[in-house]
Amino acid sequence: MFALPRGVENLGGPATPIAYLVGTLALSAVATAYAVYLSSPLATRDGLLYLAVSRTWGSRRLGFLVAWPAVGAYAAILAALVAALGRSFAGVSPLSPTVAALTVLVAVVVVHALGPAVAARCQLLVTGPLLLALLVMAAVGLTAVAPDNFAPLFPTPTLRTNPLGAIRTTTVATLFGFVGFEAGAALSPAVRDPRRTTPRALLVGAVVAGLVAAVAATVALGVIPWTRLVFATAPFADAAASGLGVQTATLLGPGTLVATFGAALATAWLPTRTLRGLAETVPGLDRETPPGVPDPALAVTGALAGAVVALDAVGPALYLALPGVFIGYAALSLSVAVLPSLRPALSSRCRLSLPPAALAGVGLLGALVAGSVLAATLTRDPATSLGYTRFAPALAVVDGAVLVRDPLSSVVPALLLWELAGVVVLAVAADYRADRGVERPPLDTAYEDE
DSSP states (O other): OTTTTTTTHHHHGGGHHHHHHHHHHHHHHHHHHHHHHHTSGGGGSSOHHHHHHHHHHTOHHHHHHHHHHHHHHHHHHHHHHHHHHHHHHHTTSSSOHHHHHHHHHHHHHHHHHTOHHHHHHHHHHHHHHHHHHHHHHHHHHHHTOOGGGGSSSSOSHHHHHOHHHHHHHHHHHHHGGGTTGGGGGGGGGGSSSHHHHHHHHHHHHHHHHHHHHHHHHHHHHHHSOHHHHTTOSSHHHHHHHHHHTSOHHHHHHHHHHHHHHHHHHHHHHHHHHHHHHGGGTSTTTTOOOOTTSOOHHHHHHHHHHHHHHHTTOHHHHHTTHHHHHHHHHHHHHHHHHHHHHHOHHHHHTOSSOOOHHHHHHHHHHHHHHHHHHHHHHTTSOHHHHHHTSTTGGGGGGSOHHHHSSOGGGTHHHHHHHHHHHHHHHHHHHHHHHHHHTOOOOOTTHHHHOO
16 A cells, blocks of 8 residues: 555556546455355355355366466465565564564464454454544545646556557456455454454445545645656555655554555464364365364465475466466456356345346456456566555565566466466365265255255
């Protein structure tokens, strides 16, 4: 947030805040698709993405292969976040960056091992003050906005010639910043009345995140003229610091540290809960353990992120981050589009009820939004794509040369190799179930028997 809209403003100029608003509306289609499934009986079980795809299309194998990239993606993001924290703590301790990063990762795993209530309270303690600080910074920054900085809205000949095209391109770039918006959905089984609470929280959270980003972009462009914004290392923080009369480092240092730790706490929810949902395919992943002891899914999440950090492979691991996430967004959106026709029984159990035509429109729009970002990920080098995300500060731990690569030699092979690993896991798990005589209930059991 402190660096918004660094990089994006080069595409949209002073009209960049409009692109953030359009991006928020576009992302709302994907959020609505999630909310529909969260209003169904599936909300009481782990692994929403896997459940939604497998139950809608009638294939556990398809659900696994769609959810599996998300596990690798969020494990890679978690590794990048703890690596960034490790580098920060190594500067004030005798520990090396790698050891410090692994120490932070252990702390995150321990917090989650204590149970969802403890982890959620820690999340609130980190996120609450941070959000309050962002709102104060935005409010002060808005008082220093110079309206003339937005005139003209499209200052260059390229922007004036095709303003709608510029907004469209900029909007796609803003969508990278919404990676992980569904973190709250992963916690639905541990929430009281999840079918009512979680959909509302997810939709409100997505809209609030988009509006805060739009305000941050408005403040940055309103205080710092567009032609000079390219020289700002952290535009929003620079603009807010100017309004508060303090040095940028006063806000940027502590704020980035707290935000990165909060992101690491939140990111751990996603792969862990997704893995627990895959337990009907890979038995044992949902096994319960005493408080303070990591369960198998949490242990696998920590092991994956830890291996990436220990092997100094954060950069290559991040090749999987964006496609792994947006494949899931696209698949779930397509699933909700066909839900009434393929699974009317499940559709009828959703509390968030939309007419079939409206649901199809929302799902197809969400798939188009996610597909647009996925296409951009597969055609741009990872450095450019990851630079648009909200965890961009964590990329400082990665050698730039590792990320400035042709997607055909980085992103695509990483995705294919990870999916191949998933196929191997499926095969081994199938042999295990056959040897042990493990039978799985019908797919519709998840919503018919409630």
